[in-house]
Amino acid sequence: MADQIELASPPFDSVSSVRFSPTNPTHLLASSWDTVAWNLVCETAGTVRFYDVAANEQKAKFDHRAAVLACCFSDANHAYSGGLDTSVRELDLQTEKINHLGQHSDAISSMNFSRDQSERYSPPDSPVCTDNTSSHDLPERVYNMDLVNHILVVAMASRLFHIYDIRKMDSPAQIRESMLKFMTRALACMPDGQGYATGSVEGRIAVEYFDPSPQAQEKKYAFKCHRQTIDDVDHVWPVNSLAFHPVYNTFASAGSDGTVSIWDHKSKKRLRQYPKYNAPVPSIAFNCDGTKLAVGVSYTWEEGEEGAKTAERPAIFVKNVGDEVKPKGWTGS
Template identity: 80%
Template sequence: MSEQIELSSPPFDSVSSVRFSPKSPSHLLVSSWDTTVRFYDIAANEQKAKFDHRAAVLACCFSDDSHAYSGGLDTSVREFDLNTEKINHLGQHSDSISSMNFSRDQNVLVTGSWDRTVRFWDPRTSSQQLSHNVPERVYLMDLVNNTLVVAMASRLFHIYDIRKMDEPAQIRDSSLKFMTRALACMTDGQGYATASVEGRIAVEYFDPSPEAQDKKYAFKCHRQTIDDVDHVWPVNSLAFHPVYNTFASAGSDGTVSIWDHKLKKRLRQYPKYHSAVPSVSFNCDGTKLAVGVSYTWEEGEEGARTAERPSVYIRTTGDEVKPKGWTGS
């Protein structure tokens, strides 16, 4: 069995996000700067559907096996029926939509935007339920159980209980000195990891007690010394394994690494890809890792001229994603 397949019919422009279905291990969404969201069956290696926006799509997610959502630079929040391929326009932000998550517990779609709001949508009524102002542009969000982490400009973080959005449960500054580029919540709900444009990852815990906060730490990664010069790349994406709670990091150096954050160790670095890796995602049973590979504009127009066409790879995971000495249930 090959460790990795490349999906046929990838996007034409840079990949913004790869997201697996919460229920079906072979269903994948890929949003792109080519203004599309593509829906794949990775087991059959085929594109099942393609949905268009009027501008680059930055974020996408599933609610269940038959519905998906997306948003981006055209500010429109869209719902797709994956069976009928019908598009439903749920509503609008007043600036680009940067991030979205679906809460299956509360049955709401949560969207974050550069318009400095976090909005909640009820797909059943096709309407916006609530809009919450935040102090800065929303760059990234992630949700575990009822805890929503919102990463904003100015290295600001708000942590909310989504059942009580009138004020954040916690307000934090990033532990990293540079702009936040990636965020993912731990599968066990204990905390989150965040990463910066300057090749560092911080591991954080929700529990505000001094004992829990003593466990937080940050480390350098996605760096390389070439001819005595230190090259530092942005960490673009983080994803926690749904079973083992280890995590993957993806960088503009074209590499993906697997980390055991409890032991503070790297378990594996996969062979380098042809371009930067803007997004990674584990499927619901943790047997596959989707890796979006495309140019991420670090070299501007110059680099774009020679950039390869984007690719999406599906890697079969093995023991490298398990923590050392895992006995598990």
Template identity: 75%
Template sequence: MADQIELSTPPFDGISQVRFSPTSPTNLLVASWDTTVRLYDVETNEQKTKFDHRAAILACAFADGERAFSGGLDTSVRELEFNTEKINNLGQHSDTISSMNWSKDFSSLITGSWDRTVRFWDPRAANAQQSSASLPERIYHMDLVNHTLVIAMASRLFHIYDIRNMNTPTQSRESSLKFLTRALACMTDGQGYATASVEGRIAVEYFDPSPEAQEKKYAFKCHRQTIDDVDHVWPVNSLAFHPVYNTFASAGSDGTVSIWDHKLKKRLRQYPKYHSAVPSIAFNCDGTKLAVGVSYAWDEGEEGAKAAERPSVYIRNAGDEVKPKGWTGN
């Protein structure tokens, strides 16, 4: 069995997000700057449906096997129905939508925007927007684990909320990293999160504010290479925690994807380099596959774009390399 397959009908422009279904290990959404969101069956390697939008899509999220959501530069929050291929407009932000998460517990879509608001939507309601919370800065990334919502903003600010009470954050933090936040992912076990920056660093953080827990947090360098005695540093674009083992993958503009055991502070594996930067990665719900979106990431400006290859999406089989050392199961 091959280590990975390449999807046969990838987007035409940069990939902004790859996301697997929370219930089906074979259904994958791919959002792109080519203004589409595509739904694939990675088992049969076919594109099941495609939704066209008016502008680049930066974020997408599954609700269930029947529908998903999308948002991006045109500021609209949309519901995508797979069976009917219908697009329903739920409402608007006043600026670009940068991130979204579906809360299964509340049957709510949570969207974050450069307009400095987080909004909650109930797609079944006549007036879909249920509530809105204002934040001090533009929202770049969000991730949700259980009832805990982590929001990464401009100016390296982080807010942590319990989504049952959005009136005030449970914690406000400044990033442990000195530069712009490029990626964020919550641990599967709900203990904390990892965040990454444009200058090749990842920080591992814990929610528990006690001094003992906070002593466990650390940051490390990655996605770097010394070429002819010159240190090259690449942005870390995406992070994804394994749903079973709680190890995580990181993807960078150097075209590499690495697997890390954050408890042992060790790299378990680095996969062979891809043809371009890797803007987004995602594990499927049972942890057997890793989707890797590969496309030019504009780190080298217009010149690099002329030489860039067409985007690709690879589906890699996740084997023992994603298990922590000495794993015996729960």
């Protein structure tokens, strides 16, 4: 496709997360379930790779002792990572040095950074062992979370959602049950701070709003997606990742069907579906100025080890986006 590039030096194993820098539109992080050599023996491990997508080059690589499930930037030169080895790491993107900040008692499934503080969550019995970090018990396993302004949304098992003001983390500001009947796989907050979207393993997306008033809650809705009828059989794929455009407040969804679609949640319409990739899409991200969309493409283990035997090497594509992400009748307001 002429509108995208494929990054050189992709991960060797499944992509878990792609995240653009909040300030540099060409800097990208990618975490993965890589296999690397420790003491000349190949073991399951993980990496975080740091790319300059404009130059199409890998600028740094950070090896971990287990699969990396989450990563995020803190500023232009630093990032965080975490995963199955339960360690929270700070990554210096210039020197490639790793600083171990602390340990959880279970895997780290999701990470977000705020200029005021960084938030790190795992299952409910796993405080981070550092003096400058507070821990907060949760009633269920954490599947995903996202942050906009001072609002943190945490998606958990049993279709439970906690919504926090990160300046007052002693208790959630709101507790909600998911609109979707099946497990939450994806979560993203609207850049305008009005609400969030969630995706489930059963090919559905829900759009919700923070304002608890009846008028605002009447606007929430859910819809089917990432589905196809093949030979009169309905096929349904998980929604793996959601990403809002930083300017237009439209959003992209990515699924295990290998497709990425752009949605205008206000008009309740799909604006575009990009050509299908040859493998599932576990993670997507817009850059800070909304000109590019990173697309991680890799096996997602839904078919177990048998499927892994024939899976192709992962790839990361960076798409140039245009008016297809702009709502109809956009006036700049």
